[in-house]
Amino acid sequence: NSGVVSLLRPLLLDVVPSVRQTAALGLGRLADYNVDLAEAVVKAGILPQLVHSLPEENRYYKKTAAFVLRAIAKHSPELAQAVVQCGALEALVICLEDFDPGVKEGASWAFDYIARHNPELSQAVVDAGAVPLLVLCIQEPEIALKRIAASTLSDISKHSPELAQTVVDAGAIAHLAQMIPNPDAKLKRQVLSALSQIAKHSVDLAELVVEAEIFPVVLTCLKDSDEYVKKNGATLIREIAKHSPELSQLIVNSGGVAAVIDCIGSCRGTVRLPGIMMLGYVAAHSENLSMAVIVSKGIPPLCACLIEEHEDHIKAAAAWALGQIGRHTAEHARHIAGANVLPTLLDIYVDANSSEDLKMKASIFSAKKALKNILQKCTHLPALEPLLHDAPPSIMKHIIGQFSKVLPHDSKARRLFVTTGGLKKVQEIKAEPGSLLQEYINAINNCYPEEIVR
Amino acid sequence: RAIDEDRKIKYRAAVKIQSWFRGCRVRAYLRHLNEMVILIQKWWRGYRCRKHFRKMVETAYFIMKMNFYNEMAVRIQKRWRGYYVRKYIHNYYALKKYLQAVSVNNAFVRSELQEYVETKENEEKMKDLEKKEKEKKYQARKMHYLLSTEQIAGIYNSPFRKSPDPMELLLRNSKPLTHRRKQVKSPFAYELYDWPTCKKPPAFVTALPLTPVGRQKPQGPFRDTTEVLWQRYKPLEPTLRVAESINSPLEKAREGIKREEWRNPIHGNEFLPFSSYHKNENEKYEPSLCKSGRYVQEAYGTKHFREVYPKKWIADK
Numbered sequence: 001n002s003g004v005v006s007l008l009r010p011l012l013l014d015v016v017p018s019v020r021q022t023a024a025l026g027l028g029r030l031a032d033y034n035v036d037l038a039e040a041v042v043k044a045g046i047l048p049q050l051v052h053s054l055p056e057e058n059r060y061y062k063k064t065a066a067f068v069l070r071a072i073a074k075h076s077p078e079l080a081q082a083v084v085q086c087g088a089l090e091a092l093v094i095c096l097e098d099f100d101p102g103v104k105e106g107a108s109w110a111f112d113y114i115a116r117h118n119p120e121l122s123q124a125v126v127d128a129g130a131v132p133l134l135v136l137c138i139q140e141p142e143i144a145l146k147r148i149a150a151s152t153l154s155d156i157s158k159h160s161p162e163l164a165q166t167v168v169d170a171g172a173i174a175h176l177a178q179m180i181p182n183p184d185a186k187l188k189r190q191v192l193s194a195l196s197q198i199a200k201h202s203v204d205l206a207e208l209v210v211e212a213e214i215f216p217v218v219l220t221c222l223k224d225s226d227e228y229v230k231k232n233g234a235t236l237i238r239e240i241a242k243h244s245p246e247l248s249q250l251i252v253n254s255g256g257v258a259a260v261i262d263c264i265g266s267c268r269g270t271v272r273l274p275g276i277m278m279l280g281y282v283a284a285h286s287e288n289l290s291m292a293v294i295v296s297k298g299i300p301p302l303c304a305c306l307i308e309e310h311e312d313h314i315k316a317a318a319a320w321a322l323g324q325i326g327r328h329t330a331e332h333a334r335h336i337a338g339a340n341v342l343p344t345l346l347d348i349y350v351d352a353n354s355s356e357d358l359k360m361k362a363s364i365f366s367a368k369k370a371l372k373n374i375l376q377k378c379t380h381l382p383a384l385e386p387l388l389h390d391a392p393p394s395i396m397k398h399i400i401g402q403f404s405k406v407l408p409h410d411s412k413a414r415r416l417f418v419t420t421g422g423l424k425k426v427q428e429i430k431a432e433p434g435s436l437l438q439e440y441i442n443a444i445n446n447c448y449p450e451e452i453v454r
Numbered sequence: 455r456a457i458d459e460d461r462k463i464k465y466r467a468a469v470k471i472q473s474w475f476r477g478c479r480v481r482a483y484l485r486h487l488n489e490m491v492i493l494i495q496k497w498w499r500g501y502r503c504r505k506h507f508r509k510m511v512e513t514a515y516f517i518m519k520m521n522f523y524n525e526m527a528v529r530i531q532k533r534w535r536g537y538y539v540r541k542y543i544h545n546y547y548a549l550k551k552y553l554q555a556v557s558v559n560n561a562f563v564r565s566e567l568q569e570y571v572e573t574k575e576n577e578e579k580m581k582d583l584e585k586k587e588k589e590k591k592y593q594a595r596k597m598h599y600l601l602s603t604e605q606i607a608g609i610y611n612s613p614f615r616k617s618p619d620p621m622e623l624l625l626r627n628s629k630p631l632t633h634r635r636k637q638v639k640s641p642f643a644y645e646l647y648d649w650p651t652c653k654k655p656p657a658f659v660t661a662l663p664l665t666p667v668g669r670q671k672p673q674g675p676f677r678d679t680t681e682v683l684w685q686r687y688k689p690l691e692p693t694l695r696v697a698e699s700i701n702s703p704l705e706k707a708r709e710g711i712k713r714e715e716w717r718n719p720i721h722g723n724e725f726l727p728f729s730s731y732h733k734n735e736n737e738k739y740e741p742s743l744c745k746s747g748r749y750v751q752e753a754y755g756t757k758h759f760r761e762v763y764p765k766k767w768i769a770d771k
Binding site for chain 2: 216219220222223225252253254255257258259262288291292295296
């Protein structure tokens with residue numbers, strides 16, 4: 001505010017190199033701290049000077065200049081656009097070709113922050129020819145440089161399939177896959193996130209990622225001690241599983257489902273979310289796959305998630321996953337009913353139903369859908385009994401429907417139904433004549449002789 | 455006239471009788487014809503209907519056969535489809551085996567991952583232990599003076615203990631630690647100058663040397679003492695080439711490479727002038743002077759090396 005920026009500006013043109021460098025460092029730190037300062041730096045027209053003098057300077061200056069550019073670009077897309085417009089991209093590419101790893105790190109970090117904001121900026125970064133150089137950077141021995149290069153590739157490829165294809169064409173997948181077994185946790189985070197951003201766009205890209213032979217190795221990442229490595233590993237597997245049944249089949253065959261289930265069981269909080277969604281996607285593709293999920297003991301962790309977690313979206317995801325598992329056949333629904341999770345789902349639906357403002361919550365919506373899907377296939381009557389007592393009308397319709405389908409054929413079930421007081425409860429339900437509910441009630445009543453009904 | 459009348463009556467009677475007879479005859483004829491026609495038509499219709507009937511019977515038979523075939527085909531197809539679906543598409547046993555295999559594989563994967571986790575934990579524990587050990591040893595080296603002597607028992611070797619403390623044993627085994635003098639780093643060091651052999655930056659003279667206070671300025675056209683002293687005592691600023699030592703590692707490396715290159719040349723004559731140089735005009739073989747006779751090449755040296763006189767051999771005799 002005290003005109004610091006205008007004081008620093010002539011120092012950038014000083015004769016002594018260390019003065020120039022320190023001035024650039026000061027500008028960088030100012031811009032890093034605050035958006036307004038970054039805007040002030042941009043408005044003072046420092047960027048063209050910085051960029052212009054960059055190619056001739058020594059490596060310390062290049063590092064500091066890259067730091068300034070990244071500090072400005074990180075705040076908002078407009079500032080990143082301003083950085084790009086003054087021709088910073090070519091200068092940064094020159095930095096990326098330098099021999100010193102520190103300079104390369106600074107340059108790729110700047111590219112990362114520029115490419116993060118939106119697809120146009122990423123396209124600009126790609127057009128400047130940065131991607132092959134970044135792939136070369138990944139192969140360097142310094143771990144910090146590898147980390148930053150992996151994170152830049154991840155941010156470039158996250159926006160659109162074409163950008164991801166460009167990254168793949170530069171041969172990034174093989175190198176990223178080679179770095180998965182690396183012991184450094186932060187590097188693994190970035191590598192896994194890069195691979196998942198590439199794989200998420202289309203089936204072909206996911207197949208390319210799978211062909212790089214990540215499969216048994218990625219499962220070791222799911223057991224890493226770092227939470228975010230586990231999360232990113234689960235995200236990668238989820239992105240691959242969601243595209244097609246064949247890919248999910250591949251994951252099941254290599255034991256991925258077991259690893260993900262253990263991972264869900266051992267984590268708490270948002271880290272679980274990608275794992276839960278992955279199980280949902282796998283189960284959604286076909287009934288054999290969902291049977292495989294059940295056989296791998298997938299249901300207990302999902303129930304635990306539903307009960308323990310407080311976050312709304314995690315509950316919604318768990319409910320959705322359970323619905324996907326249970327909706328295929330009666331067998332699946334029976335397994336889910338056997339895990340005693342239907343009352344919990346009902347509770348979520350009911351008690352959030354009571355308060356008006358919570359009605360739009362995702363968890364209610366998915367709990368309701370899951371309940372409907374499971375109930376439509378559930379023929380295991382003892383599990384349905386407890387639900388009869390406190391279900392709201394929309395769910396009641398399905399429950400009674402199931403009863404009316406099963407009771408006419410099974411005499412033992414009929415006897416049980418009467419003794420447990422289910423018939424009495426059914427009589428207490430008032431339904432409009434002619435509605436579906438009434439028909440179901442009539443069907444049930446027809447199974448029994450008149451005296452019992454009265 | 456009566457005869458006429460009789461005649462007329464007989465005539466009319468005869469006409470009537472004749473007409474009646476003719477009528478009868480014609481009627482009989484017509485009836486006969488009718489009957490014939492009926493007969494013919496009867497036979498014809500019977501024939502036609504029998505033909506038709508035969509055809510109907512044939513078609514009915516055919517239809518019956520087809521129904522039978524259809525039914526048999528349905529039975530066969532029913533069995534086949536059931537078999538096929540149960541064997542290939544919804545193969546229950548294969549599914550069961552698959553699910554069992556999946557759970558076995560899962561158990562395997564889980565056990566492998568568990569092993570992996572355990573080895574990692576072990577590694578970390580080992581690393582921690584090693585760190586602690588190192589710390590302890592360092593501490594022991596630092597506190598070497600706490601070692602007990604003959605007269606005075608040290609802290610860790612109290613006379614009331616049965617055996618000395620493990621720390622005491624460590625102290626006995628460790629070498630005393632000398633504190634290295636901390637190197638003072640100059641503020642400009644290595645930041646701006648990264649020549650490989652130059653250890654100090656070239657020192658610019660930062661201040662003028664001080665003259666003794668109170669000295670009278672000598673009379674005459676003398677230059678300022680401070681300037682003179684500054685010039686005289688300007689420190690040596692050798693150029694880069696001089697500053698690099700003779701035994702600089704760069705030079706040694708270069709020497710090594712030069713020696714190697716001299717030793718292993720691929721081409722004898724590296725810079726041959728043109729491509730046609732090697733063709734026959736220049737590369738004729740020139741035999742050495744020692745081997746060539748006066749006007750011709752000698753066989754000695756190429757065909758045989760040493761003269762052999764079998765007559766002079768002793769061994770055979």
